[in-house]
Amino acid sequence: MTLDAIVIGAGPAGLAAAIYLARFRRQVLVLHDGDSRAAWIPRSHNHPGFPGGIVGVDLLDRTRRQAEAFGARIEEAQVTGLCVDGAGFTVNTADRSLSARSVILATGVVDRLPELPGVEAAVRRSLVRICPICDGFEVTGQAVAVIGDGPLGAGEALFLQTYSDDITLIHTGAAGDLPDGERQGLAKAGVRLIEAPIQEVTLDHDRLSALAFTEQGKLEFDAVYTALGVDPRTDLAIQAGAQRCDDGRLIVDDHQETTVPGLYAAGDLVRGLNQISTAQGEAAIAATALHNRLREMSAK
Incomplete structure (x- = not known):
């Protein structure tokens, strides 16, 4: 048939x-x-x-x-x-x-997800978020980290300033993957830029609250977005x-x-x-x- x-x-x-x-x-x-x-x-x-x-x-x-x-x-x-x-x-x-x-x-x-422990389960529990258009409102006024490896991450970090002034872009790609124009835009907007691999993830009260880096030590965030495409x-x-x-x-x-x-x-x-x-x-x-x-x- x-x-x-x-x-x-x-x-x-x-x-x-x-x-x-x-x-x-x-x-x-x-x-x-x-x-x-x-x-x-x-x-x-x-x-x-x-x-x-x-x-x-x-x-x-x-x-x-x-x-x-x-x-x-x-x-x-x-x-x-x-x-x-x-x-x-x-x-x-x-x-x-x-x-x-x-x-x-x-x-x-x-989705291309970051190499974090239990990342798929973390997405389902909102510990890692993948869509600022969908749920950016829920992180209003919070300290937010965006994990990216190129211009997409920079764009998402700037977009999230709709909801918070405390935005950090964690650039996990090579230095050349983030063009100068994006770097300048981030600096002008007051978005913090970290270029280092994530070494450790800490869960606190059922929240993904801290990420550890080689030089910066451990930084705490209220929300983490992935912007890897x-x-x-x-x-x-x-x-x-x-x-x-x-x-x-x-x-x-x-x-x-x-x-x-x-x-x-x-x-x-x-x-x-x-x-x-x-x-x-x-x-x-x-x-x-x-x-x-x-x-x-x-x-x-």
Whole structure:
């Protein structure tokens, strides 16, 4: 059987796309590996509709149940291959091959995390933070450290001055990785710059409160952000022939269609804002464009 659509990824974008497609009365299957980045969110306070905030896994569960209520099928499976097959696509998993007239990719990104003990668990507990747009408000007035290895770290440190005047950039890359322009901007803004590897991490009352360095000794912070960048999960798109931007994310048009007709993408692997609301909006656009494309194809 050839499905109308397969959605790969069950984060906010993939599940939102499934809701729309199911309500368009399309036969849609969502395949995911059980590792949504949104599940790391301890509590989101900037997602509209939840004044008290919402835990990432709870948001995913609510959205999944909503998609299933309208008839979307959601299955955990590792997708190993994607290719154009005639007028549609073949999607391969470890144990089967599936056919679909269209595909939406919502595979997200992988964060580059610093080499700190238990760093993934620390992110889930907000001991290490990865998104100042998401939760910078929560560190208002605190002593904040940003771990970076290039211009991205400098930019994030300056951004966090929206919330605090006590910002330190811990530059872990080579000296040449931080251009003079960024150094001058940091100095002008009053951001402290440390260029040394992190030797030790101290937990105090369930907080990552101190980082030790070779020359500076041990410095205490209320919050620590990592700004080492991300790697978009575009392997499947590349297999299908889709093209990427210079930053590694997928090229899409105004309707979220990639350079491969019938292959759409939404969420973090497309644009750099990495926000739930943005991902869901892109998913709505992609699903609607997909539905209309299939309608036009059926009318011919």
